[in-house]
Amino acid sequence: MASVVQFESVGLRYGTGAEVLRDLDFTLSKGGFYFLTGASGAGKTSLLKLLYLAQRPTRGRIRLFGEDLSEAPRELLPDFRRRIGVVFQDFRLIRHLSAYDNVALPLRIAGREEAEISSAVREMLDWVGLGDRAGARPATLSGGEQQRVAIARAVITQPDLLVADEPTGNVDAEMAKRLMHLFSAMNEFGTTVVVATHDFGLIASNPAAEIMRLDSGALVDPTGSLRNPPRMDRIEVRP
16 A cells, blocks of 8 residues: 655654654555554654644655655645645634635535535535524634634645544534544545544544554553664763
């Protein structure tokens, strides 16, 4: 199966601090479904930032859609980003735009015709239960409603890669189930899905998905042992 993402010995640090991610080696297959889990502070958000190109690694190599990002010109990065849908934990809706216009924005950027945009956006808003809130601005929406608008915006372009940070954290159990069904349907059509979550019930609802567990910036297997033990030449010995 073709890979969408490849990490090779990837590490990340902010400034001069300690590495928040270390020695990450993994591949995300086209059409794969992955849950990213781990304790608070384990590095999940930092890993997601690398996936959706908000951050570059401090070391190592990342390949995205078959291209080595360390060698890709900066002017090509927007083209890569347009193939990625992102659901942010803090929503990041544009406050002066309605729910409809927030969801329509990626399609307008892609140059779609307004008639096509109208049909797609209204269908998506109906799917997430907000068909009657299309004209509402974010400030008038509840947290759960804002989350659903953010999800609709992320999936409206049917991206090659969908990255979601706690996408069901602000919705009730029934809507969480419906949203996961939406992600699963996209996955069946070929979208690679990565969902960061603390909700083990959510993980249990999709037993075919692969679980990626982070512990202190390193990937570990379900038993808690390191998938990628640190190389001896990277261990700092203190007196």
